[in-house]
Amino acid sequence: MSVKTQKTFTFTGWHMLATICSFFSVIIAVNLTMAWYAGHSWSGMVVENTYVASQKFNDTTAQIRQILDTGVQGTLAIKQGAIAYDLSIPEKGPVIADQVVANFKRPVGEHQDFSVTLMPLGPGHFTGEHVVEDGHWIVETIATREGKIVMHEANRIAVIGGEK
Structure with a gap:
């Protein structure tokens, strides 16, 4: 007489590999989506050269104050x-x-x-x-x-x- 035993689920290395791949796939997909939106929604360009703009900041501010005072x-x-x-x-x-x-x-x-x-x-x-x-x-x-x-x-x- 043979007794049928019900096989229980065994978490193997292949399951772990699938879990890790799924996790990192979601992370990579989210990062790529956010990078695409960041690159296509704003040029990021405020001034051509930030160093030069910083050197002129005080002069520019003084000129604006003079205009506002008028x-x-x-x-x-x-x-x-x-x-x-x-x-x-x-x-x-x-x-x-x-x-x-x-x-x-x-x-x-x-x-x-x-x-x-x-x-x-x-x-x-x-x-x-x-x-x-x-x-x-x-x-x-x-x-x-x-x-x-x-x-x-x-x-x-x-x-x-x-x-x-």
């Missing part, structure tokens, strides 16, 4: 490809400048970045033409008069339906 304020408007920028000192009136350059940069990537030179249309009012795609932009505006910077600011804006 009280000059800029207002940007975008409507269906028409870009308008008003430059004024509250309670004193418009600020005269020779030209204004507006640098449009995407927060992510560089392939849609562009610059527009805004020409004076009247005292403190500057206009230009360029289609601005919908989405988020960082707009750096630099107004100059006789070669000196009158206003230098950067603002993050959202363009929706061709308007800001």
Whole structure:
């Protein structure tokens, strides 16, 4: 007479190998996914050379303080490809400048970045033409008069339906 014995599960070396391979496969897949998103979502480029930028930091900060002390304020408007920028000192009136350059940069990537030179249309009012795609932009505006910077600011804006 033979008795059937039920075979119990035995955890072997092959099971351990499969467990370890599965564990590290998940870790590697997560790391590769995160690396792909990191590489495709932000260029990481803020300045071309961080050392040079650090050397100029105090001078740049002093220039910005001088501009802020004058009280000059800029207002940007975008409507269906028409870009308008008003430059004024509250309670004193418009600020005269020779030209204004507006640098449009995407927060992510560089392939849609562009610059527009805004020409004076009247005292403190500057206009230009360029289609601005919908989405988020960082707009750096630099107004100059006789070669000196009158206003230098950067603002993050959202363009929706061709308007800001």
